[in-house]
Amino acid sequence: MGDFDYSVILDNLPLLIDGLKVTFLLTFLAVVGGILLGTLLALIRIARVPVISWVAAAYVNFFRSLPLILVIFWLYFLVPLFLGRPVGSFYSVLIAFILFEAAYYSEIIRAGISSVRSGQVAAGRAIGLSYPQTMRYIVLPQAFRSMVPVLLTQAIVLFQDTSLVYVVGLKDFLVSAELVANRDQRLVEMFVFVAFIYFIFCFAGSLYARHLQRKLSV
Numbered sequence: 667m668g669d670f671d672y673s674v675i676l677d678n679l680p681l682l683i684d685g686l687k688v689t690f691l692l693t694f695l696a697v698v699g700g701i702l703l704g705t706l707l708a709l710i711r712i713a714r715v716p717v718i719s720w721v722a723a724a725y726v727n728f729f730r731s732l733p734l735i736l737v738i739f740w741l742y743f744l745v746p747l748f749l750g751r752p753v754g755s756f757y758s759v760l761i762a763f764i765l766f767e768a769a770y771y772s773e774i775i776r777a778g779i780s781s782v783r784s785g786q787v788a789a790g791r792a793i794g795l796s797y798p799q800t801m802r803y804i805v806l807p808q809a810f811r812s813m814v815p816v817l818l819t820q821a822i823v824l825f826q827d828t829s830l831v832y833v834v835g836l837k838d839f840l841v842s843a844e845l846v847a848n849r850d851q852r853l854v855e856m857f858v859f860v861a862f863i864y865f866i867f868c869f870a871g872s873l874y875a876r877h878l879q880r881k882l883s884v
Contacts, residue, residue, distance in 0.1 A: 674856070686838075704770070705806075728769075737765065738833060741759070790804045819872070
């Protein structure tokens with residue numbers, strides 16, 4: 667490590683920060699979209715409407731059986747074909763992440779909803795609430811409270827998985843660091859710095875998830 671050049675990191679910090687912004691933006695939008703779609707899938711599966719419930723279950727099992735990198739490839743090449751025009755690598759991988767993560771969030775949310783006692787659902791129906799109102803005002807608030815640590819953990823996994831966008835050339839944090847490393851021939855400095863940044867954010871997120879789990883379990 668005697669030849670470790672810190673200046674190459676400092677000189678290219680604006681480019682690396684721009685890449686990190688793309689990573690954070692992609693993570694945030696994918697988490698929000700994945701939770702919304704995952705909640706819808708979970709509610710459909712719990713409602714047990716014969717055909718629709720089967721379609722939702724097939725969706726979840728299908729995406730959970732595929733590697734994420736394959737889904738990224740599919741959406742990157744197929745979305746422009748369906749729309750008839752290019753949509754850019756960012757929106758292609760965003761759609762891929764939302765569709766893929768929704769399958770995992772669906773299972774997390776379904777387990778959280780199932781953890782709420784059935785007596786509370788019956789009580790909601792007894793006071794005149796419809797099924798959607800019972801879910802909105804009684805079940806989902808309690809379910810999400812217990813699911814927050816698990817949802818945060820899945821978000822950390824998603825933050826790590828965003829590094830896979832290098833396969834379509836999207837300039838996220840890792841790709842930006844790789845460009846600098848190849849240009850300046852400073853691979854050790856760049857990839858050590860990337861590993862350090864990923865570790866800091868993921869480790870901090872894991873500690874916060876544990877803190878929430880202890881706090882919410884009381």
